[in-house]
Amino acid sequence: MAVNAPNPPSSKIGADMALLLYRLGKFSYRHRWLVISAWLAVLVGVAGSAAAFHGTLSNNFQIPGTETQQMADKLKKELPSSSGGSASIVFEANDARFSQAGKDAVSAVLAKLKTLPDVQGTVDPFTTQAQLDKAAADVAAGQQQAADAKAQLDQSASELAAGKARLAAAEQQMAAAGLPAAAIEAQLGQQKAAAAAGQAKLDAGTRELAAGNEKLELGKRQLDASQGLRFVSEDGKAAIAQVQFKTSINGLTPDIRREVQDLVKEVSAANVTALPSKEISEDISELFGTAEIIGIAVAALVLILMLGTFIAAGLPLLMAIVGVAAGVGGTIALSSAVDMSSISPMLALMLGLAVGIDYSLFIVNRHRGQLLAGMDAEESVALATGTSGNAVLFAGLTVIIALAALVVPGLPFLAVMGLSAAATVAVAVAVALTLTPAVLSLVGRKLISRRAWARAQEHNADPSHGYQDSAKEEYRSTHGWGGLVTNHPWLALLAGVVLLGVMALPAGQLRLALPDASSQPVASQAFQAYDVTRRSFGEGMTGPIIVVGDLPEGLSEAEAKARQFDVADILRGTENVTAAVPLALSQDRRTAVFQVIPKEGPASASTVRVVSELRAEKPRIQDSTGVSIGLTGQTAGNVDVSTKLGDALPPYLAIVVGLSLLLLLLVFRSMWVPLLATGGFLLSLAASFGAVVAVYQWGWLGPVFGVENPGAVLSFLPIILIGVLFGLAMDYQVFITSGMRESYMHGETARHAVRTGFSHAAAVVTAAAIIMVSVFSGFIFSHLNMVRPLGFAMAFGVLIDAFVVRMTIVPAVMYLLGGKAWWLPGWLERILPDVDVEGARLRQPAPVSSEQRGVTSRL
Template sequence: MALLLYRLGKFSYRHRWLVISLWLAVLLGMGGAAAAFHGTMSNNFQIPGTETQRMLDKLKKELPESSGGSAGIVFEAGEAGFTPAGKTAVGTAMTELRTLPDVQGTVDPFETQAQLDGAPAEISAAEAKLAAGQAELDASRTQLAAGQSQLAAAEQQMAAAGLPAEAIRAQLAPQRAQLAEGQAKLDAGAKEAADGAAALALGKRQLTASEGMRFVSTDGRAAIAQVQFKTSVNGLTPAVRQQVQDIVHGVSSAGVTALASKEITEDVSQLFGVSEIVGIAVAALALIVMLGTLIAAGLPLLMALIGVAVGVGGTFALTGVVDMSSISPMLALMLGLAVGIDYSLFIVNRHRGQLLAGMDPEESAALATGTSGNAVLFAGLTVVIALAALVVPGLPFLAVMGLSAAATVAVAVVVSLTLTPAVLSLIGRRLVSNRAWAKAARHNAEPGHEAADLERAEKRSSGGWGGLVTRHPWTALLAGVVLLGVLALPASQLRLALPDGGSEPVDSQAFKAYDLTRQSFGEGMTGPIVVVGEFPAGLSEDEARNKQFDVADELRSVDNVIAAAPLALSEDRRTAIFQVIPKEGPASASTVQVVSELRAKGKEIRESTGVTIGLTGQTAGNVDVSEKLGAALPPYLAIVVGLSLILLLLVFRSIVVPLLATGGFLLSLAAAFGAVVAVYQWGWLGAVFDVANPGAVLSFLPIILIGVLFGLAMDYQVFITSGMRESFMHGEDAKHAVRSGFRHAAAVVTAAAIIMVSVFAGFIFSHLTMVRPLGFAMAFGVLVDAFVVRMTIVPAVMYLLGGKAWWLPRWLDKLLPDADVEGASLQRTGAETLDKELVS
């Protein structure tokens, strides 16, 4: 592999304009495709096959007008509450929203609250009217009975007087007709009273079902409206979201503040924010410090940006045909920037060192591609494998995420191996500053500098951090393990959920809407649960309505349920929708329990009412996603670890090194989980990281972190350990090879880690709050993995083991192909031989 990459580097160096032109064409092509074919991103994390998705599909078929997504808008008035003008303004805004093509309907909070408030009085009036009617019926019934008695007595008197029967009937016919008419009126009145009693009973049940629900706060200072869309909220374009906000914000002219919920305000169309740019600026500063010139520092940045533009551009081009969440291009962007800078840096740094040592520029670029590029290839391969393995859990949105990020990393690797040597050919000697050239020339002119260089290298190997670790390996090992163990302790309390409005920045409209809703109406109103009921066939309208209330009564009996009310019934009376308001918010542990208990209640409801229920909506869907992701973690971790052991066994031809690399990765992973729980779930250092409302951790963070951190951890393992193996393969003592290999790799790995941490840290304050804990987890994970595991624990263990670290059974040694990741074949063969081979 080293030989192949050497040839690739030399080809790219010699044919720089061809390579640059090809990449320019690819870049323009991807940009054009992204502009022409991109669609709308969303944060739809539904999983096909779940109950949530099945119920949603059922609604689309049988109650399409209720199958779209809904979102809340909270209106806030001043101390005096809503004025008539304010109420009118809100009503006008609701009416205007209903005219939008994407809006199915709206719920006016004041009209709805008036109905709820007036319901008891209406019921009382209906009861009074029913009682009065009953009294009239009783009086009429008594009067009718008296008339019938009088008729019977008259008939007896006439018969006793000897009048013929026909004469009696004829004479009493008017009285009989009058009594029959009275009986008919009495029957009609009785039926009307029975219907009134039935309606009254339904009204009372409706009132009971509505208990606990309010649309205008008790203090009269807040009102919450609902907007029903024709499609899912995730499918709304940024233009529609903005149009909705513009309409409702028009109420400000009446002294009312409108706050749209997270579902409406969330804009996933923008990738870059200020914090991301700051992170890249810090990475650029680290490059300048390390490489010494703006040109040298700008080269890795340029390579990373080209790789990201191609990878993320391709991802955007697919949004028109693939349902893609906003996190997908963001993850690709984060990883593409981080690994793109690092991979190019490894090659550029080696080339720079070889130039200063007097090597021919073309030979140096080719050799750097064959050695450091070889490590880049295998390091990139580990990242690609880890990300592509996100397909295994069978979660569509996660598979898209993993594949888009894996493709971007693959592009970054190819850019580093081809475009980097081509641009190095274009830059030439300008890669190194004049001061560095002058210093190198003076040094190389000194007689006997080779021996002095060796002595200086030996001194540096035994000094610095690497020397300290290898002088006290047991102390370094124990300190590193204990530190990571302590950091990992909070991980045992990890709780997963998808974010709600409470996770947004405190100054955002989404958080203010969430907070006002929570304070004025209860936290459960921020995330109601939708229940779908399947009714038996052949029910009358009254029977179906009573079934609705029977089911609502059962739903309300679940712990931590504040209210459960029927919302809609299909025309064939076979499908009904219920809204359940939990006590706490959608991401809380109690609401997760409510979802579980509601599903468990389904069997009891079916047995008592004959109605089959299922849950859908955002809250239930989030719970489904979190549970599925939690269940997918162990098999995914097993797959990633298994693949890593095989790949590292091939790369390093050692039993110990893959086990050490994997064990170190697990320590870093646990520490990263612990830090995320402490900051985002417990709220430690919340003021620093802008965590105003600590809660459950992003549900797909663990599985993404496993894939990403594993790949990046293996990056540093490859770069650190390949230097040790290179020294060992060139005849150095195993323990000495640990020191010299560490010395060769430490500076560039340190710079690479700082760069990667800087890029990831830039996303900690991203405008997309869903990305923030992911950026923190990656930054922290890379920090502890690079400096605690790879640069402390690994050299300590390798030094303690000595030659045993490279032990491999002979039979396995014969079976494994030689990947030559350290480029030893290039060193042995020599550049001249390779050049002759290329010419021939």
């Protein structure tokens, strides 16, 4: 089947783009080795850059300008010894209690840790607990000594008073007897000197007792502040040590983490188990695991079933791998220059694989169909790039814009995530539009199985098959899923909306937090350390809150300590606080550090309230003590991040919805289609949130999805899901609705066009959605616990958006609207550019022969 080279009107933006892509496809086909070599050079360059310039990935979600960051900066400047990140190591005796050998082994390991270049210091649990226990005994002994001293002073004061009375009486008697003053002084001078010496001694003793009482009172207040804080469990079976690092926890390299873990394992020789906390044991260095590979294998199986050959199925996979290698490799290469969380390359990897497969699939599938119809291979590749490639370009742009818009909330780590994922999607689009045509030119007819090619040859040789195909196509459009939906549009619409509405109900209980060790797998070291800490010392020890106090100038050491205890008393009086302990005081006595132990873990709702209530105590503390306070540390920082992300959700959603309406108005030149597409997106988004809450917050189907400890939802999941799901939903909207518009513009009735367009797009959209769901589902069981809910949310979101919204609700509403679906005010139609996203103007019919005209006229 011959197809003339296109000559579309240059005044049309969409036609110009379609023509440009048509020429790009033809260029890539003709200069295949140049294009392939260029991409190989890119991959080599990116691989070399990643190897040479990669930095340390972290889970640093701090936000510049927040109180948490300001207090951390203050500590770094004024109290460096308390400014680094801290982590805990739990030691558990395998016997009933720690033996002396076990205690010595723990102390020896902590002494070795202290010698590491990156360690600021360690807190030996046995030494510290002994000091706490001794402090109680010392206070009791001090109180007894003070009582004894006071009794002695009282007795001395009584004896001195009696002596002074006797001396005064004798002096009065002598004076009454008429003795001169000199004689009286001569006789009583020695007794008066003794009385004066006794008074001086009594005054000194009183002052010493007052000083001792003041010191004793500070010791008693220190003991009161430490109530509820233990470093060795009461049963003597567990001990918790603190390790202070010179840098932040997020700045620790995998090598340092492994070195610490290897060192503490030495206690096993003394029959002790060492369990480093999540901050030390968390491994974020690997990006790919077994589960992700399984997801890709399922996608490959779908491709084989759809395209029929291993070569055809392998081509989209190969394109996706190239795109991910270039995109994620570039992201890793920048990790030394940009503070990057482990989620950034993982998000780029997830999206790069999913869209990379889908985008190449759209072009390969179009080319395969055109080859089977008898089109010349070169023309087919060029036309597929100009038509499906045009839709791919637009679909990719929607994803890129939605991801790039993650910079709008002003959260640096979120901006890095969005931009790295957007860049990877952009690379996937570039690969699909250039490398795919080049590789297709090498593959040739191997894209199609011999059996399918033979059937196509036989089919094309018989002109009557064209009429049979039309009849089959008409039958298929009125039957199958598209026919069922359009035959019962009200039922389909109601069922879809009710289903999504029910799924969305749990979303009202959404609670956001950054994950702590309680959400880790039960078998992980991080969870075991958390569990032992929770059972032996209270859950709050897993996430202490750091309070930084700014004291007035000119205080003595005793006055500064007294102010510290005054502040600690107020902090300890806050609801759901177990202990509030003064930890450190700067040399100039201007900066104090407190550790507040909440009753529950760092991600719990009560601890979030504690952070809020501690901040609410600032005016009271300032007024009563003259000390201004601020919160910092991992727990307070996580609460800040979750709050900021929650506040950023509404404006970001407004941006995405506005963008959706504008883009779809531009593409489909309709008022109703953008509203329908955006409303469907909001429905699928709400249902996705509901499913995430049900599974990851409530624990429904937890064993199926590996959710052993349900808790708060990952705080940046909603905002990322909005961006990603919006882009992918618009992909499917374009591929489903553009076929309907094309049929309508070619003269079909509006309702018939809905059926025809759906029939043309349904198979490829179904395959693309299954592939994307398969890839995302692989990440549900990722070795990185933080990635799992992201993988679930994206897989579930794509699943319901593709099959419930785009393939059920959209055709049902479009069928009900009929011709009104394409209504656009005249003034708006005149000013809007014609985007022609499907490149319809490229598909010009070949000249019709006189014989064909005769056949047509007879029909």
